[in-house]
Amino acid sequence: MADYIEQFESAAEWFRGLQERICAGLETLDGDGRFEEDAWSRSDGGGGFTRVMEGGRVFERAGVNVSNVHGDLEAAFGDQLPGHGNDFKAAGLSLVLHPRSPMIPTVHANVRMICKGDSYWFGGGMDLTPYYPYEDDAVHFHQVLKDACDRHNPGWYARFKQWCDEYFYLPHRGEARGIGGLFFDYLGVSADELGAAVRGRSSHALEQAVSKDEAWAFTQTIGDAFLDAYLPIANRRKDEEYGESERRFQLLRRGRYVEFNLLFDRGTQFGLKTDGRVESILVSMPPLVSWTYSPTWDAGTREAELASFLQPRDWLGQQSR
Amino acid sequence: MADYIEQFESAAEWFRGLQERICAGLETLDGDGRFEEDAWSRSDGGGGFTRVMEGGRVFERAGVNVSNVHGDLEAAFGDQLPGHGNDFKAAGLSLVLHPRSPMIPTVHANVRMICKGDSYWFGGGMDLTPYYPYEDDAVHFHQVLKDACDRHNPGWYARFKQWCDEYFYLPHRGEARGIGGLFFDYLGVSADELGAAVRGRSSHALEQAVSKDEAWAFTQTIGDAFLDAYLPIANRRKDEEYGESERRFQLLRRGRYVEFNLLFDRGTQFGLKTDGRVESILVSMPPLVSWTYSPTWDAGTREAELASFLQPRDWLGQQSR
Numbered sequence: 001m002a003d004y005i006e007q008f009e010s011a012a013e014w015f016r017g018l019q020e021r022i023c024a025g026l027e028t029l030d031g032d033g034r035f036e037e038d039a040w041s042r043s044d045g046g047g048g049f050t051r052v053m054e055g056g057r058v059f060e061r062a063g064v065n066v067s068n069v070h071g072d073l074e075a076a077f078g079d080q081l082p083g084h085g086n087d088f089k090a091a092g093l094s095l096v097l098h099p100r101s102p103m104i105p106t107v108h109a110n111v112r113m114i115c116k117g118d119s120y121w122f123g124g125g126m127d128l129t130p131y132y133p134y135e136d137d138a139v140h141f142h143q144v145l146k147d148a149c150d151r152h153n154p155g156w157y158a159r160f161k162q163w164c165d166e167y168f169y170l171p172h173r174g175e176a177r178g179i180g181g182l183f184f185d186y187l188g189v190s191a192d193e194l195g196a197a198v199r200g201r202s203s204h205a206l207e208q209a210v211s212k213d214e215a216w217a218f219t220q221t222i223g224d225a226f227l228d229a230y231l232p233i234a235n236r237r238k239d240e241e242y243g244e245s246e247r248r249f250q251l252l253r254r255g256r257y258v259e260f261n262l263l264f265d266r267g268t269q270f271g272l273k274t275d276g277r278v279e280s281i282l283v284s285m286p287p288l289v290s291w292t293y294s295p296t297w298d299a300g301t302r303e304a305e306l307a308s309f310l311q312p313r314d315w316l317g318q319q320s321r
Numbered sequence: 322m323a324d325y326i327e328q329f330e331s332a333a334e335w336f337r338g339l340q341e342r343i344c345a346g347l348e349t350l351d352g353d354g355r356f357e358e359d360a361w362s363r364s365d366g367g368g369g370f371t372r373v374m375e376g377g378r379v380f381e382r383a384g385v386n387v388s389n390v391h392g393d394l395e396a397a398f399g400d401q402l403p404g405h406g407n408d409f410k411a412a413g414l415s416l417v418l419h420p421r422s423p424m425i426p427t428v429h430a431n432v433r434m435i436c437k438g439d440s441y442w443f444g445g446g447m448d449l450t451p452y453y454p455y456e457d458d459a460v461h462f463h464q465v466l467k468d469a470c471d472r473h474n475p476g477w478y479a480r481f482k483q484w485c486d487e488y489f490y491l492p493h494r495g496e497a498r499g500i501g502g503l504f505f506d507y508l509g510v511s512a513d514e515l516g517a518a519v520r521g522r523s524s525h526a527l528e529q530a531v532s533k534d535e536a537w538a539f540t541q542t543i544g545d546a547f548l549d550a551y552l553p554i555a556n557r558r559k560d561e562e563y564g565e566s567e568r569r570f571q572l573l574r575r576g577r578y579v580e581f582n583l584l585f586d587r588g589t590q591f592g593l594k595t596d597g598r599v600e601s602i603l604v605s606m607p608p609l610v611s612w613t614y615s616p617t618w619d620a621g622t623r624e625a626e627l628a629s630f631l632q633p634r635d636w637l638g639q640q641s642r
Contacts, residue, residue, distance in 0.1 A: 052614045172593040262583035272493040285612035293373045294600045
């Protein structure tokens with residue numbers, strides 16, 4: 001593992017700096033709420049810093065985590081990942097923001113570096129979950145992500161957008177979680193390293209040679225793109241008016257977020273089932289959520305319109321802009 | 322499968338009658354709310370009746386389902402169950418009640434008959450999830466269940482109570498879901514039928530001979546015991562006073578209920594991952610739920626006391642009463 005220790009430590013440090021920049025940007029947007037930080041350590045190795053804002057003016061609950069952990073994977077899990085050997089190190093930043101206003105979308109972002117045995121790779125992405133359909137928000141979000149991807153590889157936006165659409169999907173509801181974004185994983189491993197186990201589960205894992213340096217540079221570009229992708233949307237929606245009925249709709253839709261995270265999200269499930277720090281993992285849960293039986297909305301309302309708005313689509317048109 | 326069709330149809334009819342009696346008892350208790358019924362059918366075979374009360378005086382949300390479904394199990398799942406052949410029929414009643422008052426416990430109950438290939442068996446149970454610790458409620462609930470078990474077999478209460486304590490446990494929180502009750506499964510199959518796959522996963526599955534008739538009689542006794550076990554508790558707590566802080570605590574604790582059901586409950590996961598009727602399965606979700614970061618309560622408060630109250634214990638004392 002020795003030859004990537006230096007790269008790993010420098011990535012972990014970069015994630016910590018990104019956390020600082022993102023939290024500063026979100027505090028400025030909020031204008032009132034402040035992040036509080038908890039440092040924690042993991043009995044099996046490593047630890048992290050969890051930053052949480054609750055009860056802000058814009059953010060009802062926002063969590064921005066960095067972690068840097070290491071240990072040994074169980075063979076049943078490790079065998080499904082690239083790299084010979086089940087010792088691992090993982091560092092990354094992960095955030096979920098739940099705004100108070102139903103007019104501002106919930107957002108999730110993650111960037112990470114994983115080392116396992118004799119291999120290492122990068123992953124991450126971000127996705128937007130609006131409650132009310134604003135097409136210009138979706139276009140803005142995807143345009144920032146496409147521009148970021150295009151600086152590295154003209155094929156990556158389409159590829160990682162599709163991976164995102166497939167990943168953030170609730171099969172029991174037949175619904176997308178939101179309007180998508182990017183999802184990438186195993187970036188920087190060669191076709192050899194990737195292995196049949198990974199290829200079998202994930203048709204999107206790149207089989208082309210991407211250097212570790214290029215993979216890391218791309219991961220940084222995506223991390224740095226987060227504020228550009230999200231802040232303008234939150235800013236132009238934060239003074240939008242809404243009432244009790246929009247709030248009720250938001251609480252019901254937040255239920256879908258809970259369903260996805262607890263039923264399907266690999267990070268959440270893996271963290272909870274392997275002694276991760278529960279309060280840091282579940283800082284992704286919404287602050288207030290509601291379920292009612294078979295709610296319906298009249299055709300033509302914005303609430304009814306959301307279903308078709310969430311159908312995966314080419315937000316930037318046939319022609320790249 | 323022919324020789325148990327008659328038994329199956331009569332069990333399904335009995336569950337429907339039990340649904341009627343339970344809903345009538347709950348409506349009387351509530352005094353205001355009424356159950357509405359949805360009949361549904363399943364594209365792969367069978368269907369059910371979902372009864373829901375929302376916005377009652379006592380019950381904020383209550384769901385009482387019966388279903389009668391059939392089809393074929395995927396081999397990977399079917400191979401873990403008794404019986405040769407993967408054709409199945411399943412009938413049962415399942416309920417979850419979420420009272421409005423934090424002083425009244427949430428409760429879950431289920432009774433079922435499962436036929437698979439050349440075998441069939443019975444399962445079920447119930448468990449109580451209080452928000453505020455009332456010892457006499459826990460003792461009453463367990464006493465009714467012990468009396469019901471004792472009418473059939475003097476060893477079953479202890480055995481099925483322990484199974485319940487082990488099943489309704491949140492490993493990531495290190496917490497029991499509530500004060501337990503009963504959980505039983507595979508009742509009525511012989512040691513031969515049970516098979517190594519089931520024994521390996523479930524040390525509590527009875528390996529002694531219990532006749533199908535006795536297993537069915539016991540299942541009916543447990544179904545019939547539900548109102549006796551729950552109504553007196555709800556009745557004596559429903560006029561108990563509470564304020565905003567007790568309500569907040571209830572909403573946070575309901576988060577644990579969501580976590581258990583979506584992360585660990587076998588019935589919920591199986592239903593959602595096999596095209597079950599989503600709104601009937603998730604009628605178990607609380608109507609309003611909250612998560613906050615690392616909430617704590619001062620020592621000596623009833624909220625802090627709940628943790629030790631939920632430790633599995635012998636509610637009825639060393640001597641059976």
